[in-house]
Amino acid sequence: MRLLTHNMLSSNIKGVVNGFPLRIEAEKVAEKSVEMNREFLKKMFQKVHWKAFVDASRAMGYTELPEKADSSMLNSDEFLNRFHHALLELHLEEGALVCPETGRRFPVNKGIPNMLLPQEEVLLSIIIC
């Protein structure tokens, strides 16, 4: 799971009002370089919740992001490189995402966050294809 995904997710447990951001418990973090797409980064910058993003990057062991950011910084290559790295090159391979309200853990295995908890209030809407 990359931090882009983390920044989009929240706890969807019934009754939870403030399920965002999910706290990262990192057991295994990987770095994989990917090609930079500036246009995509600029678009995503508008959507990212910055504070949650900075905190998440720290939980993953990356501390190079500025506390605050605004869109004028997108003109700086140095900033873009860091943003790109934190958003798309850091992967949470094993660990968990913890609901800030209930403390329940959404496991992350093999890089896949499991956003369906084993709990009664979740009605599984499975169907046969």
Added chain:
Amino acid sequence: MWYLCVFFHRLLDYRKPEVESLAQLFGAIEDPRNDDLPFQLQWKLPPNYHTDSPFHFVNLPSEQLAHDIAARSILVKGMYELWGEGSSYEELKESVLSYPDERKLPYLDSDSTFKITVDGFGKVISLEEQKELIQGLSYIPFKGRVKLKNPDHNFWLIEVDNYGGNNGLPPIVQKRIFFGREVGGADRKLIPTYQLKSRNYLGPTAMDAEMAFLMANQALATSGKLVYDPFVGTGSVLVAAAHFGAMTMGADIDIRVVRDGRGPDCNVWSNFKQYGLPMPVGLLRADNNLPPWRSTLKEVFDAIICDPPYGVRAGGRKSGGRKLLRGAVEPYTVPDDKRTDHIPSTAPYSLVECVHDLLDLAAKMLVMGGRLVFFYPVLREDDFAEDHFPEHPCFKLISLSEQILSSRYSRVLLTMVKTGPYTEEIAEVARIRHIEFKENHVKWLEDGNLHSAVFSPADGHLTEAGDPKLIKDPKPKYRGKYV
């Protein structure tokens, strides 16, 4: 300028929508007027041709655009600058001779290489005849050198014979001869390259490569865009979007599919690696009925493309003509040995609810102008009644393309554009309906036809329609709809 657009004779309903989508992708609309959707190109047919014919004319602002559209398409066999046409070779000659020299001469000069291909539709033309036909074009002053591989200019002589009249319907084409200069054509090599047979990780409902590419084209997938599939399965739809350069993200409720696959080198990721495509930016396990997105996140996906899980049992009603499949599936229970990560429940995910969730998600998460492209099943008991498709105040339906699957079922690919913002009111209506679905599950199952506003008020007529045969003209069917 008008171009001759020759399609492959298959997936008839998908052909014009593909060209229109690509025209939009490559910027054919100079001044986008949002309220003028759906954007449509001007089309016309050769005299007395049926719209199911492969031969169409399309008006495009530039040759570059005609080339780009054809090259990215799946179903355009060729796009041509027409130099002449006629119902006989004499008429063709007259027509070519009267085509302005300033349009022809630049492509005939002695520095260039060229090739003439003879093609027949509805008839086979022997090599001997082809030679003669090419010699018959001597009235065109070709000065260049013939080169069969990668010539500068490709000319086509296409002879069409009456065709398609043998099933009791009028023929779709009539004898006609076209001569033109090719400006572009589909790269059909993509299809064998991506064919499912060679796909590393396959599931029973993987989307075939040709259709997946058509879906990605309808979604205007391209570099810099983010495309989401909420029912990602083995990822076949996203593979096509990634091929066109889009960033991809997918979710599925089945953790074994989305996380495990069949091992470390046979899973959703490896399906991208296999073709050297960038990996999805995110894959997750989630229930589309219980979206995991933070509430403040809006307008983040450029397109949502999917083949939703319509495990449907046909609804039994006979009146009302061609019914939408709105029955529910049998409750699905996870077998004991598969009970690992969740407490299974027997809640069914009905078609109506699935579509409701999908439209609500798309209304919120798509950017303005973003596209929702998905399959929708219909029962084709007869072809007379008008179909009713899902509606939503944030969306405009811009195309629907049918593919007949069997004598009873069709699937229709719907392309919708987000034209209105996701307002508080819309969110509230959706929230209430979501709760209603939960409460009404059992009841819904019992009577099988809970009315849902997702289907718009017009839907009501399905239950009370009289004889639909009196209302609509039959839509002639051609073989191509089956392939």
